[in-house]
Amino acid sequence: DTGVSQDPRHKITKRGQNVTFRCDPISEHNRLYWYRQTLGQGPEFLTYFQNEAQLEKSRLLSDRFSAERPKGSFSTLEIQRTEQGDSAMYLCASSFPQTGIGNTIYFGEGSWLTVV
Amino acid sequence: TQLLEQSPQFLSIQEGENLTVYCNSSSVFSSLQWYRQEPGEGPVLLVTVVTGGEVKKLKRLTFQFGDARKDSSLHITAAQPGDTGLYLCAGAAGSARQLTFGSGTQLTVLP
Numbered sequence: 001d002t003g004v005s006q007d008p009r010h011k012i013t014k015r016g017q018n019v020t021f022r023c024d025p026i027s028e029h030n031r032l033y034w035y036r037q038t039l040g041q042g043p044e045f046l047t048y049f050q051n052e053a054q055l056e057k058s059r060l061l062s063d064r065f066s067a068e069r070p071k072g073s074f075s076t077l078e079i080q081r082t083e084q085g086d087s088a089m090y091l092c093a094s095s096f097p098q099t100g101i102g103n104t105i106y107f108g109e110g111s112w113l114t115v116v
Numbered sequence: 117t118q119l120l121e122q123s124p125q126f127l128s129i130q131e132g133e134n135l136t137v138y139c140n141s142s143s144v145f146s147s148l149q150w151y152r153q154e155p156g157e158g159p160v161l162l163v164t165v166v167t168g169g170e171v172k173k174l175k176r177l178t179f180q181f182g183d184a185r186k187d188s189s190l191h192i193t194a195a196q197p198g199d200t201g202l203y204l205c206a207g208a209a210g211s212a213r214q215l216t217f218g219s220g221t222q223l224t225v226l227p
Contacts, residue, residue, distance in 0.1 A: 004158075033214065042120075042204050042217030043159065056213060091158050104149065105215065107158035 002026060004108035006092050012114045013082055020078045021111045025094030032075050033105060034067055035091040036060065043091055043107075049075060082115045089113070119143070120207055122218035129195055130226050137190045137203055137221045145207035148181055148188045149215065153202040162190075195225045 005024040013019050025032045030051050035043035046065070048056040051072040061067075064082075069075040079086055089112050095105040120141045129135055139148070147166040151159035163172050165181035165188065172179045176199075178191040188205055202222050206215040 006158075031213065040219070042206070042219050043215075044217070045214035048213050050213075058214075093158075104147075104161065104164045106161060107151075110156075110158045112156070 004092055004094050004106055006090075006108040006111045008111060009109065010112045010114075012116060015084060015115055016081055018078060018080045019082060019113060020076055021090050021092075021113075023075045023077070023092030023108060025073070025075070025092070026096075026106060029094035029096045029106075030072065031095045031097070031105070032069055033093040033095075034075070034077050035093065035107075037089045037091055037110070038087075046077075046090075079113070082113075084115045087113055087115045120205055120216055120218035122203075122205060122221050124221060125219065126222050126224075128224040128226065131196055132194055135192050135195055135223070137192075137223070138187070139189065139205035139218050140187045141207065142186065143207070143209060144185050145209050146185070148185070148205060148207045150179055150188070150190055151204040151206065153204060153220070159204055192223075195223075197225045197227050199223060200225050 007022045032049045034046040037043040045058050046061050047067050049069040052069050064080045067077045089110040091107050091110045093105040093107045123138045149164045150162045153159040163179045168183045168185045170181045176193045180189050202220045204217055204220045206217045208215055
């Protein structure tokens with residue numbers, strides 16, 4: 001399977017604990033995105049990397065959230081001191097610059113977080 | 117802030133019926149994408165439209181991008197139970213790299 005891969009698929013954690021999600025993008029894609037989706041809503045943009053550089057961050061990304069892409073390949077999203085409101089599906093996506101046909105991005109299957 | 121409004125929010129129809137889902141905004145988008153998402157899974161890209169007035173067909177699905185690139189529609193002909201899912205539109209504006217998503221249309225096709 002050469003799609004976007006995310007791990008773990010499901011995580012249940014106690015409030016106050018830290019969690020980390022990993023994303024492996026499609027191998028030739030140099031752009032990587034994190035989105036968050038809650039039930040009944042569309043995904044919301046969190047942050048974007050081009051290679052190893054984090055170029056955009058949403059206001060949704062509080063100081064408890066940190067994302068890295070140290071070698072321009074896989075990425076991690078860490079949430080510190082989790083709160084119940086952090087419960088959501090965290091989606092990773094990747095894309096390759098394509099002139100003239102729009103910013104087409106491809107999503108992974110998501111990592112479900114439940115904070116109890 | 118760019119917003120995309122989808123309608124209807126929920127749609128339940130019988131197999132064989134036709135349906136249209138709408139995606140509207142007051143903002144202009146350089147491209148617009150439609151995704152289908154099943155429970156517990158990530159969105160799967162169906163189509164990308166980039167030109168105002170563009171129409172794309174994917175088997176029984178027809179996608180249209182508005183002339184002003186502010187709205188789009190998805191029409192499904194002779195819906196089947198396998199079409200059941202959450203349909204999401206998402207737009208990219210200008211040089212922005214992130215997509216703005218609508219809240220989705222939950223389609224249920226009953227056999």
